[in-house]
Amino acid sequence: MEIYDYKVKTRSGEIFPLRNLKGKVLLIVNTATGCGFTPQYEGLEKLYKKYHDKGLEILDFPCDQFGHQVPGTDDEIRNFCVLRYQTTFDQFAKVEVNGEKAEPLFKYLKAQPYDDIIEGMKNKVAMKAIEKMPGVSKEPGSIKWNFTKFLVDRNGKVIARFSPTYKPEDIAGKIDELL
Secondary structure, rough: OOOOHOOOEEOOOOOHHHHEEEEEEEEEEEEEEOOOOOOOOHHHHHHHHHHHHEEEEEEEEOOOOOOOOOOOOOOHHHHHHHHHOOEEEEEEEEEOOOOOOOOOHHHHHHOOOOOOEOOOOOHHHHHHHHHHOOOOOOOOOOOOOOOOEEOOOOOOOOOEEEOOOHHHHHHHHHHHOOO
Protein backbone atom coordinates (compact mmCIF):
# COMPACT_ATOMS: atom_id res chain seq x y z
CA MET A 1 0.00 0.00 0.00
CA GLU A 2 0.97 3.62 -0.44
CA ILE A 3 -0.19 6.68 1.45
CA TYR A 4 -2.75 7.50 -1.24
CA ASP A 5 -4.56 4.22 -0.58
CA TYR A 6 -5.66 5.39 2.88
CA LYS A 7 -8.92 7.05 3.79
CA VAL A 8 -9.42 9.11 6.93
CA LYS A 9 -12.44 10.52 8.70
CA THR A 10 -13.09 14.26 8.62
CA ARG A 11 -14.27 16.02 11.76
CA SER A 12 -17.78 16.01 10.26
CA GLY A 13 -17.65 12.21 9.94
CA GLU A 14 -17.17 11.98 6.17
CA ILE A 15 -14.59 9.66 4.63
CA PHE A 16 -11.73 11.52 2.90
CA PRO A 17 -9.49 9.58 0.48
CA LEU A 18 -5.88 10.75 0.65
CA ARG A 19 -5.63 10.17 -3.10
CA ASN A 20 -7.35 13.58 -3.31
CA LEU A 21 -4.03 15.06 -2.15
CA LYS A 22 -1.86 13.32 -4.74
CA GLY A 23 0.87 15.67 -5.96
CA LYS A 24 0.84 17.77 -2.77
CA VAL A 25 3.48 18.01 -0.05
CA LEU A 26 1.90 16.84 3.21
CA LEU A 27 2.73 17.69 6.79
CA ILE A 28 0.83 15.21 8.96
CA VAL A 29 0.65 16.03 12.67
CA ASN A 30 -0.98 14.49 15.73
CA THR A 31 -2.06 17.45 17.85
CA ALA A 32 -3.57 18.39 21.20
CA THR A 33 -5.31 21.49 22.51
CA GLY A 34 -4.09 21.23 26.12
CA CYS A 35 -0.44 20.35 25.59
CA GLY A 36 2.74 22.30 26.26
CA PHE A 37 3.34 22.10 22.50
CA THR A 38 -0.11 23.48 21.58
CA PRO A 39 1.39 26.91 20.69
CA GLN A 40 2.95 25.10 17.71
CA TYR A 41 -0.40 25.72 16.02
CA GLU A 42 0.96 29.24 15.36
CA GLY A 43 3.94 27.81 13.48
CA LEU A 44 1.77 25.34 11.59
CA GLU A 45 -0.53 28.17 10.49
CA LYS A 46 2.45 30.25 9.32
CA LEU A 47 3.68 27.31 7.23
CA TYR A 48 0.19 26.81 5.83
CA LYS A 49 -0.19 30.47 4.85
CA LYS A 50 3.28 30.60 3.31
CA TYR A 51 3.17 27.34 1.34
CA HIS A 52 -0.43 26.29 0.77
CA ASP A 53 -0.69 28.03 -2.60
CA LYS A 54 2.54 26.29 -3.64
CA GLY A 55 1.19 22.83 -2.80
CA LEU A 56 1.47 22.20 0.97
CA GLU A 57 -1.36 20.60 2.90
CA ILE A 58 -1.36 20.25 6.68
CA LEU A 59 -3.23 17.22 7.97
CA ASP A 60 -4.09 17.82 11.62
CA PHE A 61 -5.21 14.79 13.62
CA PRO A 62 -6.13 15.54 17.25
CA CYS A 63 -5.02 12.70 19.52
CA ASP A 64 -6.11 12.18 23.13
CA GLN A 65 -3.69 9.33 23.91
CA PHE A 66 -1.12 11.43 25.75
CA GLY A 67 -2.25 12.73 29.13
CA HIS A 68 -5.88 13.31 28.02
CA GLN A 69 -4.81 16.60 26.44
CA VAL A 70 -7.60 16.76 23.85
CA PRO A 71 -10.90 16.75 25.68
CA GLY A 72 -13.98 17.74 23.77
CA THR A 73 -15.60 17.01 20.46
CA ASP A 74 -14.05 17.48 17.06
CA ASP A 75 -16.05 20.70 16.61
CA GLU A 76 -14.90 22.02 20.01
CA ILE A 77 -11.30 21.29 19.01
CA ARG A 78 -11.81 23.15 15.72
CA ASN A 79 -13.37 26.14 17.48
CA PHE A 80 -10.48 26.30 19.94
CA CYS A 81 -7.90 26.29 17.13
CA VAL A 82 -9.69 28.95 15.11
CA LEU A 83 -10.35 31.24 18.07
CA ARG A 84 -7.02 30.83 19.84
CA TYR A 85 -4.59 30.39 16.91
CA GLN A 86 -6.61 31.63 13.90
CA THR A 87 -5.94 28.38 12.04
CA THR A 88 -7.29 28.16 8.52
CA PHE A 89 -6.32 24.54 7.83
CA ASP A 90 -8.94 22.05 8.95
CA GLN A 91 -8.67 19.21 11.45
CA PHE A 92 -9.63 15.62 10.87
CA ALA A 93 -11.50 13.50 13.41
CA LYS A 94 -9.75 12.65 16.68
CA VAL A 95 -7.60 9.50 16.36
CA GLU A 96 -5.30 7.18 18.25
CA VAL A 97 -1.78 6.92 16.87
CA ASN A 98 -0.40 3.97 18.88
CA GLY A 99 -1.71 0.58 19.90
CA GLU A 100 -4.34 -1.75 18.50
CA LYS A 101 -6.82 1.07 17.78
CA ALA A 102 -4.27 3.26 15.99
CA GLU A 103 -5.49 4.98 12.86
CA PRO A 104 -4.22 2.89 9.90
CA LEU A 105 -2.60 5.98 8.36
CA PHE A 106 -0.40 6.38 11.45
CA LYS A 107 0.49 2.69 11.45
CA TYR A 108 1.63 3.20 7.88
CA LEU A 109 3.58 6.39 8.67
CA LYS A 110 5.42 4.77 11.57
CA ALA A 111 6.40 1.78 9.42
CA GLN A 112 8.03 3.81 6.65
CA PRO A 113 11.77 4.47 6.39
CA TYR A 114 12.47 8.16 7.03
CA ASP A 115 14.93 10.53 8.63
CA ASP A 116 14.01 10.87 12.32
CA ILE A 117 14.87 14.47 13.06
CA ILE A 118 15.59 15.55 16.61
CA GLU A 119 18.18 18.30 16.31
CA GLY A 120 19.87 20.20 19.08
CA MET A 121 20.68 19.31 22.66
CA LYS A 122 17.58 21.08 24.01
CA ASN A 123 15.29 18.96 21.80
CA LYS A 124 17.09 15.75 22.71
CA VAL A 125 16.88 16.47 26.45
CA ALA A 126 13.18 17.36 26.15
CA MET A 127 12.46 14.13 24.27
CA LYS A 128 14.30 12.08 26.91
CA ALA A 129 12.05 13.68 29.55
CA ILE A 130 8.92 12.96 27.49
CA GLU A 131 9.95 9.32 27.05
CA LYS A 132 9.97 8.91 30.85
CA MET A 133 6.41 10.17 31.30
CA PRO A 134 3.64 7.72 32.21
CA GLY A 135 1.69 6.31 29.30
CA VAL A 136 4.42 6.87 26.71
CA SER A 137 4.77 3.86 24.43
CA LYS A 138 8.09 2.05 24.64
CA GLU A 139 7.53 0.26 21.32
CA PRO A 140 10.19 1.04 18.73
CA GLY A 141 8.86 3.52 16.19
CA SER A 142 5.88 4.52 18.32
CA ILE A 143 4.78 8.12 18.56
CA LYS A 144 5.99 9.44 21.90
CA TRP A 145 3.82 12.54 22.29
CA ASN A 146 1.58 15.09 20.60
CA PHE A 147 2.92 17.23 17.75
CA THR A 148 4.99 14.53 16.10
CA LYS A 149 5.23 15.64 12.48
CA PHE A 150 5.61 13.56 9.32
CA LEU A 151 6.70 15.25 6.08
CA VAL A 152 5.59 13.56 2.86
CA ASP A 153 6.80 14.55 -0.62
CA ARG A 154 4.67 15.06 -3.74
CA ASN A 155 5.10 11.38 -4.67
CA GLY A 156 3.74 10.13 -1.34
CA LYS A 157 7.12 9.18 0.16
CA VAL A 158 7.60 9.84 3.87
CA ILE A 159 10.72 12.01 3.93
CA ALA A 160 11.12 12.86 7.61
CA ARG A 161 9.64 12.48 11.07
CA PHE A 162 10.09 15.46 13.38
CA SER A 163 9.93 15.13 17.15
CA PRO A 164 7.29 17.05 19.14
CA THR A 165 10.01 19.43 20.31
CA TYR A 166 10.85 20.40 16.71
CA LYS A 167 9.15 23.71 15.89
CA PRO A 168 7.08 23.81 12.69
CA GLU A 169 8.84 26.93 11.43
CA ASP A 170 12.14 25.02 11.50
CA ILE A 171 10.69 22.63 8.88
CA ALA A 172 10.36 25.43 6.30
CA GLY A 173 13.70 24.64 4.64
CA LYS A 174 12.70 21.01 4.05
CA ILE A 175 9.33 22.12 2.68
CA ASP A 176 11.07 24.56 0.32
CA GLU A 177 13.18 21.68 -1.02
CA LEU A 178 10.07 19.58 -1.73
CA LEU A 179 8.06 22.32 -3.38
